[in-house]
Amino acid sequence: MVDDGLWDRVDVAHLAVLRELAEHGSVTAVARATVLSPSAVSQQLKVLQRRLGLVLVERAGRGVRLTDAGRALAGIAASVSTALATAEADWQRYRGGVGGTVRLATFHSAGELLVPGLLDRMAQHPDVVLETFDEDVLQDDFAGLTADYDVVVAHRSDDVVPPRRDGLEVRLLLREPLDVALPLDHPLAGRDRVTPADVIDEDWIVPPPEFPIDRVLTALAAQARSPVRIVRRTTHLPLTEKLVARGHGIALLPRHTTRDRAEGRLALVPLADLRAGRVVEALMRPDRAARRSVQVVLDALVAEAASYAV
CATH class of the missing domain: 3.40.190.10 (Periplasmic binding protein-like II)
Known part of the structure; x- marks a missing residue:
């Protein structure tokens, strides 16, 4: 027999909690995200399971995980949340306020x-x-x-x-281009552009691995057929700018973000022969x-x- 009475037994708020569990992975994280207590989250999940007569959540070590039924219903919950948000947006648009x-x-x-x-x-x-x-x-x-x-x-x-x-x-x-940042007195600072071969042997200040700028440096090294000589790693761009300005290395820096601060302190030179950007x-x-x-x-x-x- 086809079960066509889902919405007679399901509370939208309980569905939202299930969806958050799918997103966050733990009852504690859901409680933080929904401003509920962990016990209230657990209680809502129990009520939802009882009304549907299905196991939606099961123990996994010290935490919980969704069953196949739980994952299926969490996907439905996402669609319901989107539909409700769309309806609310349409109503606000009609009323002329936001x-x-x-x-x-x-x-x-x-x-x-x-x-x-x-x-x-x-x-x-x-x-x-x-x-x-x-x-x-x-x-x-x-x-x-x-x-x-x-x-x-x-x-x-x-x-x-x-x-x-x-x-x-x-x-x-x-899309923000990445330029080579050089000290103002660097021999290449007056160039219109530089190639990977021009700069590969310099001391480099770079972000940690797997950040976008670091991945561009990997491509630069591959084109120049030589490894990048890394002397410092940091995610803090103002620090990188100061280090470059004082001659402690060169770097790839985002053009728009750095341009105003670079004036009178360091040179930003486009990189030729390589698409460099984020x-x-x-x-x-x-x-x-x-x-x-x-x-x-x-x-x-x-x-x-x-x-x-x-």
């Missing part, structure tokens, strides 16, 4: 580049509260942050296949992307990024 809180996570240099102008643009929407957070992770780990934030600004090198981001909305913001994108869960307040923030973010597009 409000709410939007949580935006950016890696450090993207925040520096985009957030000040974004806040200027958001002044037109006083009822939307924009909260900003710093999150600098490996490029393949940005997708996981969408469980905790409405919009995640991520970056990746533009010479690789994008990492898997199943079930996410992805919006291109901009792609900056906004990642969102579909249900959050459907929210009217998130759409407003995203539109402002895209407009701000467009002012730097090349």
Whole structure:
């Protein structure tokens, strides 16, 4: 017999908790994300299982995991959340108003580049509260942050296949070229451009492995057929700039982010014979992307990024 009475037995709030468990992986993490106690999360899951007569969650070591039925229902929950958010956005659009809180996570240099102008643009929407957070992770780990934030600004090198981001909305913001940063008194500082062969034997200041800039350096080394001589690693771009300016090495730095601070301190020289850049994108869960307040923030973010597009 076909079970056609799902919605007679399911509470949307309980479905949302199940979906969060699929995203976060533990009851404790779900409790933090939903502002519920762990016991309340567990109770809602028990009620959902009892009403459906199915085991949705099972013990796994000290934690829990979803069963096949749980994963299937979590996928349905994601669709329901998106539909509800779309309906709410349509209603807000009809009423002519938009409000709410939007949580935006950016890696450090993207925040520096985009957030000040974004806040200027958001002044037109006083009822939307924009909260900003710093999150600098490996490029393949940005997708996981969408469980905790409405919009995640991520970056990746533009010479690789994008990492898997199943079930996410992805919006291109901009491609930012990477230039070779040199001390002002460096013999190559006055060049219009430099090749990998010109700079491969220099001392390099680089980010940790698997960050987009480091991946471009790997391509640079392959083209020059020589390894990069690394003398320092840091993710902090202002520190890298200071080290370059004082002659402690050279670096690849994002053009738009660095340009204003570089004037009178260091030279930014384009790299020839190699496509060097990073792609900056906004990642969102579909249900959050459907929210009217998130759409407003995203539109402002895209407009701000467009002012730097090349």
